[in-house]
Amino acid sequence: MGRQxxxxxxxxxxxxxxxxxxxxxxxxxxxxxxxxWRAVPKxxxxxxxxxxxxxxxxxxxxxxxxxxLLSESEEQLVIDLHARLGNRWSKIAARLPGRTDxxxxxxxxxxxxxxxxxxxxxxxxHEPLQKDHQDTETNNHSxxxxxxxxxxxxxxxxxxSSPHENCSTLxxxxxxxxxxxxxxxxxxxxxxxxxxxPLVDTMSWxxxxxxxxxxxSDIGAFASWDDCVRxxxxxxxxxxxxxxxxCFDEIEMSALDTxxxxxxxxxxxxxxx
DNA sequence: AAAACCCGCAACCGCCCGACG
DNA sequence: TCGTCGGGCGGTTGCGGGTTT
Numbered sequence: 069m070g071r072q073x074x075x076x077x078x079x080x081x082x083x084x085x086x087x088x089x090x091x092x093x094x095x096x097x098x099x100x101x102x103x104x105w106r107a108v109p110k111x112x113x114x115x116x117x118x119x120x121x122x123x124x125x126x127x128x129x130x131x132x133x134x135x136x137l138l139s140e141s142e143e144q145l146v147i148d149l150h151a152r153l154g155n156r157w158s159k160i161a162a163r164l165p166g167r168t169d170x171x172x173x174x175x176x177x178x179x180x181x182x183x184x185x186x187x188x189x190x191x192x193x194h195e196p197l198q199k200d201h202q203d204t205e206t207n208n209h210s211x212x213x214x215x216x217x218x219x220x221x222x223x224x225x226x227x228x229s230s231p232h233e234n235c236s237t238l239x240x241x242x243x244x245x246x247x248x249x250x251x252x253x254x255x256x257x258x259x260x261x262x263x264x265x266p267l268v269d270t271m272s273w274x275x276x277x278x279x280x281x282x283x284x285s286d287i288g289a290f291a292s293w294d295d296c297v298r299x300x301x302x303x304x305x306x307x308x309x310x311x312x313x314x315c316f317d318e319i320e321m322s323a324l325d326t327x328x329x330x331x332x333x334x335x336x337x338x339x340x341x
Numbered sequence: 342a343a344a345a346c347c348c349g350c351a352a353c354c355g356c357c358c359g360a361c362g
Numbered sequence: 363t364c365g366t367c368g369g370g371c372g373g374t375t376g377c378g379g380g381t382t383t
Contacts, residue, residue: 084351084377106368122369123352158371170351173372178349 081115085124089114093121094129127170134166138175146172147180151194 085093096112102125105118114121127133138146142164149160157169157176164172176191184191 082353104368117353119354119369120352126370127351155372169371174350177373 079115080109080117080120082120085128089116090124090129093124097125097129123170127168130168132166133168138164138167138172142167143175143180146176147184147194150176150180150191 081089092112092114093108096108100111105122108114108118108121109116112121116124145164146160149163153159155173157173161167161169161172181191184194185197188197189195190197
């Protein structure tokens with residue numbers, strides 16, 4: 069007995085989403101929250117697979133998403149996390165508020181991989197390329213010529229020689245310093261754990277629950293859900309941060325606060341993950 | 342100006358895993 | 363304990379836009 073398809077293939081639309089479909093999906097999620105994705109297409113009046121709806125929402129329509137290229141610091145964080153976690157994009161994405169696994173995966177494949185290769189680093193193992201040359205009896209203990217990543221095996225040695233020091237601060241954005249996150253060994257193990265709560269409470273995107281003051285006042289100004297949805301769709305075009313709304317930064321900050329809080333929790337031995 | 346090529350990203354596919362009856 | 367189901371994940375594809383020839 070074969071596996072049941074995730075949705076009825078007949079009559080299911082594929083390909084790029086139209087603005088109208090986005091509209092319907094946003095409308096539905098904002099009204100009902102995220103529930104059973106399989107039921108979403110029917111309830112929302114979409115001829116789409118439930119999976120497709122979930123992907124569209126999580127990768128594109130979610131209001132807390134950052135748009136645009138990853139900053140230097142984000143990129144560095146991705147590299148470091150990849151060195152530790154491998155291709156576990158969702159885990160990596162969980163450390164970068166506002167970024168999706170798909171986005172990070174794409175960025176990795178199209179940008180970071182090339183950068184690392186250019187720097188002489190194997191993007192898979194994070195060890196120096198041309199290892200054969202360096203891996204001789206005489207110099208295999210010498211530090212690898214790595215300018216940007218931690219080399220596997222010495223991952224705990226995030227000391228002053230950490231490549232994170234190379235993180236650019238030119239962007240002027242608040243830095244998400246991986247080093248700072250890894251100062252505490254317990255936190256590090258927590259970071260590598262699989263059971264931590266998500267950094268961002270997805271249901272907080274439901275407009276009625278959004279607690280950022282400035283967005284509340286804006287939402288309150290909408291005459292109808294249609295206006296609200298239109299605002300959201302416009303936001304997708306430009307990136308919500310382009311509007312100068314800081315509420316999503318607040319979400320990010322609260323995520324980092326969560327990290328710190330949990331760090332303190334886990335400093336108690338019996339609460340380690 | 343047009344064709345060929347390249348690149349980036351959105352979306353799809355299929356597998357895996359946990360929850361639940 | 364087993365089977366089913368839904369959600370999630372990672373790999374891959376295909377399209378559209380940009381660049382080069």
